[in-house]
Each structure stands twice: as C-alpha cells, then as structure tokens.
Amino acid sequence: MTDQRKIDITQLDPQQLSQLQSQFESELTHFQTSLQALQVASVRYKECISNITQLQVPSTNTEILVPLSSSLYVPGKIKNNDLYLVDIGTGYYVEKSSKDAVKFYEGKVKQLELDHSKLVGIVNEKQSTLQRVRLVLREKVMLLQQQQQQQKQGVKA
C-alpha cells in the first residue's frame, strides 16, 4: 500500500507539503496503534504459557473454579493437566499436550517479537521522514513570509 515513488520534497509547494505531513501523521498513528496491539497480544500469549506451567504440578485432581459466566462459578477438578484446547484462530481449537501448547505459544511470541522489531524500524523511518517534511515546510513558509514582507516594503518605497 505504501507509495514507493521517490519525490524531492523541496520541490513541493507548501500546500502539498502540509498534505504530505498530515498523511504521514495519520500513518504514524496507525502504526503506533498496531505496535500497541502487538504488545498486548504478546503479553496475552505469555500469560497462557505461565498458566500452563502453573498447572504442571505433579498432583492430579487440582481443584479449580470453572467460570460458567463472568459472575457464576462451579467447583471442578483437573483430571488431566496435560491436555489443552488451544485457540488457533478463526474459531478453530486444537487439542494439544502441555509441551506442544507451550511450543505453540512460544512460537507465537517469537513471531510477534519479530513483527514488533520490524514495525519499530518502519515507525522510526516514518518519524524521520515526517521530521524532514516538517522542516522543509517551515522553511518554505518562512521564505514565503519574507517575500511578502519584501513586496509590502517595495510597495511602500
């Protein structure tokens, strides 16, 4: 989706520059929200891993409270702490052993960290471009103001 054309921004007029600036700003906010979403997802997967490891105590029949709704619980016992149903997306759940489930979540976390660092690179790049656009825009506006002042003085003289 990103435009790969190379444009010399010093050649643009102030109006185009300010358009470019707002475009970059909205892109940047979009990427920053994505970055946050990635972090939230990563934390959630890590929680799943720690949940599984917490259940890896040797005793079976660990007692837990099973939520039937957000405000209603029934007591239950864990018969098998080596069988998990893992949400793999689009409504599909898969039975996995604790080892495989942890492997699955660790893979997810790794992938997210990879995406995260890629995105950080993009955000940094965008930020420096935005900085450049802002700088050029300011220079152009100052130049324009100077020209106008000179014209006014010229009229007076």
Place this chain on the structure above:
Amino acid sequence: MSAQEIEQISLKFNDLQTKLQESLSNRQTLETQHQENLIVLKEFDLLKDESAEPKVYKLTGSVLLPQDFSEAEMNVEKRLEFIKAEITKVDELIKKTQSDLESTRNQLVQIRTQQQQQLQQ
C-alpha cells in the same frame, strides 16, 4: 456550464470519495481475514507432523463442536480461496474508483480555472 451541472459533478466527486473510503476499509478487513486464515492453515500443516489425526474443534456460537481434521482443513482452504477472490474484486473496484475520482477531479479543476478566467476578464 450551468451551476446545476457543476453541482452535480462536485456531488459525484464526493460520492466517489466515500465509495473509495468504503472499498479501502473493506480491503483492510479482507486482508486481516486472509492473514488469520493463513495462520490457521499453517498451524494445520504443523499439526499433521505432530499426530496422525489431530483433534480439532470449531467454535459455533458459544459451543465447541468436534470436527473432522480433513474437513476443517478443507473449510479453511475454501475460505482462503473465497477471500482471495474477494480481494481481487475489491482491488479492481478500488482501481476503477480511483481513476473515476481522478477524472472527476480534473473536470472540477478545469471548471474552476474557467471560472477564474471569466472573473478576471
């Protein structure tokens, strides 16, 4: 050109802009679905290495129903095909809307310069 015609063109321009926005957000949703289904399919592939007949459940409403592994795999593949077809459709629509928008914009610019020239004269 009459004021009515100009009004019509600028209305068309606005219409096209909203249409483009809609198509773009459609495209984004489709892309998300495409990615999600790809991830599921990849996971299915990995499952085949782990066990011969992996147990798969499908969330229907708020109930998990067991589903045949090969059936689940087929479903996801079919869905991917459908999404891909939708993406090409939306992409074409976006291209068409963009070119329509461009020509309408040119028309508007032309009208505006004509008006300015008339004013100057």
